Amino acid sequence: xxxxxxDRDAGNYKPWMKGRKTISRDKKSYFTTLxxxxxxxxxxxxxxIAACLKVDHYDYCPVLDDDFTGDSLDMxxxxxxxxxxxxxSNDFTFFTGHNHYVADGSLFIVPTLTNETMIPxxxxxxxxxxxxxxxxxxxLHQSDCQIVADTEMNQTLVIPPIQSAxxxxxxxxxxxYGRVTIRARMPTGDWLWPQISLVPLTEEYGxxxxxxxxxxxxxxxxxxxxxxxQLNNEAVTGLHWGPADSPSFDxxxxxxxxxxxxxxxxxxxxxxxxxxxxxxxxxxxxxSRVRIMFRYGxxxxxxxxxxxxxxxxxxxxxxxxxxxxxxxxxxxxFDQEFYLRIALLAGGTDGYWSDNLPNKPWRxxxxxxxxxxxxxxxxxxxxxxxxxxxxxxxxxxxIESVKMYQMVPRGESCAALN
Numbered sequence: 001x002x003x004x005x006x007d008r009d010a011g012n013y014k015p016w017m018k019g020r021k022t023i024s025r026d027k028k029s030y031f032t033t034l035x036x037x038x039x040x041x042x043x044x045x046x047x048x049i050a051a052c053l054k055v056d057h058y059d060y061c062p063v064l065d066d067d068f069t070g071d072s073l074d075m076x077x078x079x080x081x082x083x084x085x086x087x088x089s090n091d092f093t094f095f096t097g098h099n100h101y102v103a104d105g106s107l108f109i110v111p112t113l114t115n116e117t118m119i120p121x122x123x124x125x126x127x128x129x130x131x132x133x134x135x136x137x138x139x140l141h142q143s144d145c146q147i148v149a150d151t152e153m154n155q156t157l158v159i160p161p162i163q164s165a166x167x168x169x170x171x172x173x174x175x176x177y178g179r180v181t182i183r184a185r186m187p188t189g190d191w192l193w194p195q196i197s198l199v200p201l202t203e204e205y206g207x208x209x210x211x212x213x214x215x216x217x218x219x220x221x222x223x224x225x226x227x228x229x230q231l232n233n234e235a236v237t238g239l240h241w242g243p244a245d246s247p248s249f250d251x252x253x254x255x256x257x258x259x260x261x262x263x264x265x266x267x268x269x270x271x272x273x274x275x276x277x278x279x280x281x282x283x284x285x286x287x288s289r290v291r292i293m294f295r296y297g298x299x300x301x302x303x304x305x306x307x308x309x310x311x312x313x314x315x316x317x318x319x320x321x322x323x324x325x326x327x328x329x330x331x332x333x334f335d336q337e338f339y340l341r342i343a344l345l346a347g348g349t350d351g352y353w354s355d356n357l358p359n360k361p362w363r364x365x366x367x368x369x370x371x372x373x374x375x376x377x378x379x380x381x382x383x384x385x386x387x388x389x390x391x392x393x394x395x396x397x398x399i400e401s402v403k404m405y406q407m408v409p410r411g412e413s414c415a416a417l418n
Contacts, residue, residue: 061414085144092347110396192221206244212333257294
């Protein structure tokens with residue numbers, strides 16, 4: 001068809017766009033858009049200003065800096081903990097004074113079999129042995145300081161089959177809010193359990209988990225076969241809390257973080273692990289403060305409300321709130337002084353090792369002595385996974401550096417801490 005060229009001066013004539021209704025609609029659209037833009041800028045400014053006001057205005061004073069350049073542990077900074085009980089984890093470890101050493105700019109914690117340093121026969125571990133650490137024991141609880149082994153008299157008591165080391169800054173260095181950074185490589189070997197924690201200096205609110213515990217990092221030594229595994233490719237971090245002397249009521253699962261790496265597992269290279277702890281929050285990070293593994297803000301519900309512990313235990317005993325008398329129940333129990341503890345454990349029945357893991361020798365429902373006996377029976381299966389000979393260091397937990405800082409109000413001198 002023949003085309004028709006409109007008169008250029010006439011423009012594109014749209015008679016339906018003329019009239020008072022159209023003009024009113026255009027004005028409404030204009031002012032609605034302008035109002036939306038103004039509100040958007042206002043809300044953006046509010047969010048930015050509110051975030052700035054929440055930034056902690058604190059300085060951090062160094063209280064510990066150790067890069068292990070000598071040939072032995074600096075005992076003015078560290079304490080070697082010796083104990084034989086299961087502690088909070090109900091693990092299978094006998095913590096000694098001879099399973100750690102400093103070399104080549106690192107602290108190594110290397111586990112060994114108990115029979116390698118005692119009588120080299122299973123009899124010494126399983127039968128007719130009484131161990132009392134006495135004054136050498138560094139636990140606050142007598143149950144961690146002695147044990148009896150006697151399977152010949154229908155008992156299931158055994159000496160822990162693994163010896164390892166636990167070092168801490170207890171009664172040396174502690175902080176009440178601050179920052180901790182640690183550079184470390186994790187161990188290789190089935191059922192090895194490295195832990196880096198902040199532990200309460202005093203049990204202000206009662207026995208574990210009432211006085212709290214902050215897990216900066218823990219992992220497993222078992223080799224991951226798949227990216228979804230929860231073994232040496234995964235970090236676990238978070239806060240432990242619950243009624244006094246009731247580990248089974250620990251509500252760690254409500255305040256924990258999981259972080260996976262999909263290459264260069266935690267036993268294959270050095271990572272930096274950090275904790276920022278303030279009256280407002282606890283934040284655990286890896287390699288950079290922007291790579292957050294876990295963060296918990298203290299401004300919400302109290303831990304008692306969050307835990308929903310109920311009225312009584314299974315035996316009818318009333319569950320009492322251990323933090324009822326705290327000055328700030330939104331922070332308690334994480335409002336006290338905590339010290340740093342680094343340990344390499346083996347096994348345990350507290351649930352960290354799930355029963356569906358391949359080749360697991362024991363069940364979490366086992367009593368600790370029974371679980372340790374079964375663990376020892378499976379030695380031919382898991383022992384080959386522990387590096388030995390020239391590679392024995394890979395079996396150990398390697399710490400390259402540790403730094404701790406006490407938080408102080410901005411502008412306050414650090415000299416008062418020295």
